[in-house]
Amino acid sequence: MKAIQAEGLAKTFRVKQKEKGMKGSIQSVFHPKTEEVRAVDGVSFSVEEGEVLAFIGPNGAGKSTTIKMLTGILYPDGGKVEVLGIDPVKKRKQLAYQIGTVFGQKEQLWTHLTPYDNFKFFAAIYDIPEREADARIRELGETFALGAFINTPVRNLSLGQRIRCEIVASLIHRPSVLFLDEPTIGLDPVVKENIRQLIKQMNKEFHTTIFLTSHDIGDIEKLCKRIIIVNAGRIVLDDSMQNLKYHYLNKKIVEMKLQEETTLAPMQGIAVLKEKGCHVKLEVDTTKMRINDALAHIDAEHVEDINISNVPLENIIMEIYKSEKGADGGLA
Amino acid sequence: MLTAVKNQVRVCVLSIKYNIMREMLNKVTFLTNICFMALNNAAFIIQWVILFHLKKDIGGYTMKEVMLLWGLAASTFGLACILFDRAFSLPDLIISGKLDAYLVMPKNVLLSVITSSTNTSAIGDFLYGILVMCIFSFSVGRFFLFLLFSAIGAVIITAFALMMGSLSFWFVRAELFGDNMVNCMISFATYPDGIFHGKVRFLLYNIIPVGMAVYQPVHIMMRFDLGSLLTVLGYAILISAAAVFVFYRGLRRYSSSSLMAARM
Incomplete structure (x- = not known):
């Protein structure tokens, strides 16, 4: 069964334009100019249940916008999207019970609370009864080795510990699909490896579908079997990691x-x-x-x-980003 | 349906509880904030004592009624900022993309957002309002009416702040206009409505909802009238529905952001 299905997904933002300096500021008051930026331009793909997919691209390629449309944060301008057979636009709340999200650049935890209190809060959000919540916190706490700091306020945790807690918070309701937007950003190599192992384990044990965006090639190489590369809002490559290496190595x-x-x-x-x-x-x-x-x-x-x-995978991906073919969508 | 409402209320209560826990992290700051806000409000009593020495009646209000007005204004704004403080800083959430965290939750976005923060000094406002009412015009009936109108007023003010804040979904720098409108409401709420006539009075009872949030309730508390009470209640429901409509219409235009952010 398909966990995610997107057809012709599109999103355009209107961005205000302004000439430089004070003169430009005054002009923009009387003659405001806006430009349409097509952040996602007719993207179509599907993800199988239990698959680990890397969705990558340079900055501004449309990765985060796509994730935000898949999770119901943004309304698409065009196209059709279904996650676990649910339309995120029409049934956002229903979908939220079945997906988890980790945004590496945005914390979801309350910094003054301990991870335990945070998990209890998230359990309440997902309507999990007290006793069941405690059992899940214990189980995830053991899997992610949170024992030493589960009662320390989040603001006093290291970045690695915090990310582990963010992932646990997003797993408290046992989501079928987990969206990870740069989960290892800013982490040292040891913690990165640790997080990757945990994500792998989660995929294996709970058969969780993982949708990953990352600029870290290590994340992609070690976790994903399939890769989608986007550039300028379009898919430029959708292939298995094996094929990518075979064709480009x-x-x-x-x-x-x-x-x-x-x-x-x-x-x-x-x-x-x-x-x-x-x-x-x-x-x-x-x-x-x-x-x-x-x-x-x-x-x-x-x-x-x-x-x-x-040749390092990083170089291959950079070549794909740079290639004119890629920019034109010729590789898709 | 009932379970969903129960679960939503449970999350809102938890959220408010955690907010207050956060504010209480530093006991000294927490208590001084409350005390100084109450003291700050009390300073205005002196101004009114002097004015009533010069004139017996200001805009049809006596000292007792002005104090009731002050008390209700403080309690209403206090309660709104204790329970729904985030409604007053909605533009920041919209501009910096901080609504994302609420949109991935399986709960009502609006309620989750507005209950996600509290204002410590507002506790001082709320307590000050009750104290002033008890000192200047206490009666058991009036006390309960006062609590009821504080709650209704808090809903009206929050709804107005929400509508003003939601303008940021459409317009750049709309928060300046929204803040001015909300501040305008706060300023007008502390003066007797009898001194305003014509267009200003129309404005205060229609565009800026201070008339229905504060003035009318004061009149009802002084001379009870069921019809007026129901009108205020109906107005609160109407403006809340309008605020919910505007917020969700705006949410369709939400464009998020890539700014780094932490839930503080």
């Missing part, structure tokens, strides 16, 4: 430490990225040259150490 990075300083002769398919003393970093385009041929060209006898790796 046709370049290899070769890092070598040579016995002595050498200047490599230019060759089609090999690009020298960095050359410093005996250290050389190359990019081999495997569509133009096999990796074996590239190594033969380098003269392996003089190589002291070698490392061959894929």
